[in-house]
Amino acid sequence: MLKAYKFRIYPTKSQRTKMEQTLDLCRWTYNKTLEIRKNAWENEGKSLSKYETNNMLPEWKADKPELKDVFSQVLQNVHERVDLALKAFLRRVKAGEKPGYPRFRGRGRYDSFTYPQKGFKIDSGKLYLSKIGNIKINLHRPIEGKIKRLTVRRAATGKWYACFSVEIEDQPKPPWKDGTLVGIDVGLESFATLSNGEKISNPRFFREEEHELARAQRKLSKAPKGTPDRKKALKVVERVHERIANKRYEFAHQISNDLVKRFGLIAFEGLNIKGMTKNHCLAKSIHDVAWNMLVTLTSYKAERAGSMVVLVDPRNTSKMCSRCGILVQKDLSERFHNCTQCGLSVDRDWNAAINILRLGLQSVGIKTVEACPF
Incomplete structure (x- = not known):
């Protein structure tokens, strides 16, 4: 069975810049892959696989050299995400549901990247990420089992987390009494x-914070778009949601x-x-x-x-x-x-x-x- 571990990480300013750039390049790759697969189906009636789009990566890196600053398997995982999104779309179509075609991701709408097999390790209280470096991590509990993959996620409040997927042995079922x-x-x-x-x-956590959230959202709605005041008000709203x-x-x-x-x-x-x-x-x-x-x-x-x-x-x-x-x-x-x-x-x-x-x-x-x- 698989188990997930989630730890807070504390990148430096330069590491945070690299991670933000990685997210943006992953977002570009996601949109490019979705565009190519969408056009191939609409124009040629051809369904491309994730392996075919993986083979396009060297050509993309030649045209967009900054993609070389991202670990190769991280970009391949982006293709896997597009593939899963399209498969889920087709499954909903066959089931007669309202499908909702996968969307292109706008700026700030891509908040995680994944190392599916390698490119990371934990050593001496630090998390090493390929192309990024050693990052301070709060290992508040030991990781049991074999680590299979790592997803680095940016929360809405700007905090960063490392989420490990770990394989552990199944436990025998005891007789019930x-x-x-x-x-x-x-x-x-x-x-x-x-x-x-x-x-x-029932603790009713949202109800307890509802008035404070409404007050923060009113300040956000009054702040002019694109101003520092709006960014500050948005951060307050996001913190209330995170607390709930x-x-x-x-x-x-x-x-x-x-x-x-x-x-x-x-x-x-x-x-x-x-x-x-x-x-x-x-x-x-x-x-x-x-x-x-x-x-x-x-x-x-x-x-x-x-x-x-x-x-x-x-x-x-x-x-x-x-x-x-x-x-x-x-x-x-x-x-x-x-x-x-x-x-x-x-x-x-x-x-x-x-x-x-x-x-x-x-x-x-x-x-x-x-x-x-x-």
């Missing part, structure tokens, strides 16, 4: 409700760590977040709570720990009685499940979490464990 099985119902009133009755409150994202990310990490340490099988709802956000009354709150982030982080940590995460069909998990199985119709405003047949009266989220656990157990072929505690 009744106490290590859990179903989780995510929501807006409570961030999550567990099938054992525990509730995790960091809080949300840290919270999801803490919750996912706790879940993986305590449970061997974790069942979530397989929610259609994109469809849910079409409800404009709830869209902001749904984006703020970031359920997908929790599922993603829990999934990879569970795999590393030898546990399992399963996604179940969310249909009727809130309506179905966890004791007798009949469907009880209820509005979103009704916070309790009251069954007219068996008389069960319980918090609706807890009832849904128990149903999610039952469906999760069925999906892995376990039908002997009693999910309902009532």
